[in-house]
Amino acid sequence: MATGVFSEGRAKIAQRTLRTDKWWIQPLITVGVLFSFIVYATWRALENAHYYAEPLISPFYSPCLSTTCVSGSSLLGTPFGHILIFGMVLSPAFIILIFPLGFRMTCYYYRKAYFRSFWMSPPACAVAEPHAKYTGETKAPLIVNNGHRYFFYIGLVFNTLLTIDAFLAFKNPEGQWGHMSLGTVVLLLNATFLWGYSASCHSCRHAIGGRLRHFSKHPFRYKAWTIVSKLNTKHQNFAWVSLIWVAFSDFFVRMVSLHPTWNKYFF
Amino acid sequence: MARTLKLRIWRGDDKTGGLQDVTVEANHGEVVLDIIHRVQATQMGDLAVRWNCKAGKCGSCSMEINGKPRLACMTQVASYPEDEVITITPLRAFPVIKDLVTDVSFNYKKAMEIPAVVMPEGMKPGEPRMQQVDVERSQEFRKCIECFLCQNTCHVIRDHEENKKSFSGPRFFIRIAELDMHPLDMLRNRKKTAQEEHGLGFCNITKCCTEVCPEHIKITDNAIIPMKERVADEKYDPVRWLGSKIRRREEVL
CATH class of the missing domain: 1.10.1060.10 (Alpha-helical ferredoxin)
Known part of the structure; x- marks a missing residue:
């Protein structure tokens, strides 16, 4: 039985959409960037090497929590031992990546990005989707998206750790403080973009003041809410910049690990 | 400055219908609703269209223009290239009553x-x-x-x-x-x-x-x-x- 725009009673129009603009470009770019990131991040997590070049650590491996971690890379100790999966040692990246991945998967902006681009639900506004049925976020697994706030809180812990990593990058390879390199700038920018992404989050906006009914009774929370609301309008920008920069930070640390001269010291 | 506009307007009811080609003059500064009124006055006297304020405040003239949901009274003809055929259909999420009018x-x-x-x-x-x-x-x-x-x-x-x-x-x-x-x-x-x-x-x-x-x-x-x-x-x-x-x-x- 016909449904959607072909339902009984609606205007009889054969095309799924009559849009004449290039509506498919945006989802195509989104798929390209997100797919590239997924492939790169998976490869790097599986590689399980070249993630630490003192004092720089890749954000994909921080905090490094396994006894398999390279010496000096474990800020919080090594509570996890050798974990074997199908006879292979589990990369320490897989122990932690579920949390930032969960934060982004449940993010209100990324929901728009992947529902449009990957699931085509819908691919663009007023372009009919290909699915026969739709239940949205009312059933498993997508109902998990309602727990975005928990990933947000865990994300704050990661931001803190990555900020510490950035400050540790003010050391030189011999462990002496008071130095600054290209790697310091890369990791500082990484932490800044991630804080921007978290601070502009919709769950953050709600927790700061969005849940209030009386703004006038809570002037400080109202003020904070207005600041977060301004950041919130840039959430999409922070989402992309922080995603791309976290991959670049990892790439930079990998290259420094292979070629230490890449990390030029300013002083 | 007038320009000649090529339109495709959906005409029909809840049982049958299709796009009909129309050529009409458009003046500088006119919006799509102006053009629909001209078509109604000169070529399709029984064309059904819902409208009221012509100022983007009553929400009556909702339709789909080149596949995009828009208010006809707020859509400038000049926003489309001279050689582009403009396709006008009723809202596609609701049952159609006649031509561009839907049951909301x-x-x-x-x-x-x-x-x-x-x-x-x-x-x-x-x-x-x-x-x-x-x-x-x-x-x-x-x-x-x-x-x-x-x-x-x-x-x-x-x-x-x-x-x-x-x-x-x-x-x-x-x-x-x-x-x-x-x-x-x-x-x-x-x-x-x-x-x-x-x-x-x-x-x-x-x-x-x-x-x-x-x-x-x-x-x-x-x-x-x-x-x-x-x-x-x-x-x-x-x-x-x-x-x-x-x-x-x-x-x-």
């Missing part, structure tokens, strides 16, 4: 399912006072002109007719949000009914409602997502739920 009664039925604000007991008319910061938030939602372009573009019902019974749509989520954020509203089950009766959980945040809103209301960011977070407070966040039971936070907020 679905929306009025959904509107009736939302209880109005419930003021505190004993408060008399003229007594309520609100601070400006509390008023501003819901004023954005009061800009809605009920053109139903957001309802029309929402894929939950546009692409799935069967969801209409359990999904109210973005226009009514801003209404529910407005009431739930009202400092004096005493009805405490709006979050529960938003999720369970009005189908808030169907929304997957693809933001098409915001994209087409002629009043530029941030429907998704300022109404739907805040409502989803409020629902999460009650339904999906055990820590918040426990806190609300112990400290009766609802009264504090």
Whole structure:
């Protein structure tokens, strides 16, 4: 039985959409960037090497929590031992990546990005989707998206750790403080973009003041809410910049690990 | 300066219909609704079109122009290239009555399912006072002109007719949000009914409602997502739920 725009009673129009603009470009770019990131991040997590070049650590491996971690890379100790999966040692990246991945998967902006681009639900506004049925976020697994706030809180812990990593990058390879390199700038920018992404989050906006009914009774929370609301309008920008920069930070640390001269010291 | 415009206008009813080609003159500064009126006056005397204010404030002339949900009175002819054929169809999420006129009664039925604000007991008319910061938030939602372009573009019902019974749509989520954020509203089950009766959980945040809103209301960011977070407070966040039971936070907020 016909449904959607072909339902009984609606205007009889054969095309799924009559849009004449290039509506498919945006989802195509989104798929390209997100797919590239997924492939790169998976490869790097599986590689399980070249993630630490003192004092720089890749954000994909921080905090490094396994006894398999390279010496000096474990800020919080090594509570996890050798974990074997199908006879292979589990990369320490897989122990932690579920949390930032969960934060982004449940993010209100990324929901728009992947529902449009990957699931085509819908691919663009007023372009009919290909699915026969739709239940949205009312059933498993997508109902998990309602727990975005928990990933947000865990994300704050990661931001803190990555900020510490950035400050540790003010050391030189011999462990002496008071130095600054290209790697310091890369990791500082990484932490800044991630804080921007978290601070502009919709769950953050709600927790700061969005849940209030009386703004006038809570002037400080109202003020904070207005600041977060301004950041919130840039959430999409922070989402992309922080995603791309976290991959670049990892790439930079990998290259420094292979070629230490890449990390030029300013002083 | 006049230009010759090529149009394709959908004509028909709920049983049959199709696109008909028309060529018509367009003057500088005219909008699509002007052109439709010229076609009506000179070539298609029985062309049905719903319109009223011609100023983007009544929400009557909602239709789809080159596949995009728009107000015909706010769509400049000059925004289309000279050689482009402009295709005009009725809204595709609702049953068509005739030509460009659709039956949008679905929306009025959904509107009736939302209880109005419930003021505190004993408060008399003229007594309520609100601070400006509390008023501003819901004023954005009061800009809605009920053109139903957001309802029309929402894929939950546009692409799935069967969801209409359990999904109210973005226009009514801003209404529910407005009431739930009202400092004096005493009805405490709006979050529960938003999720369970009005189908808030169907929304997957693809933001098409915001994209087409002629009043530029941030429907998704300022109404739907805040409502989803409020629902999460009650339904999906055990820590918040426990806190609300112990400290009766609802009264504090």
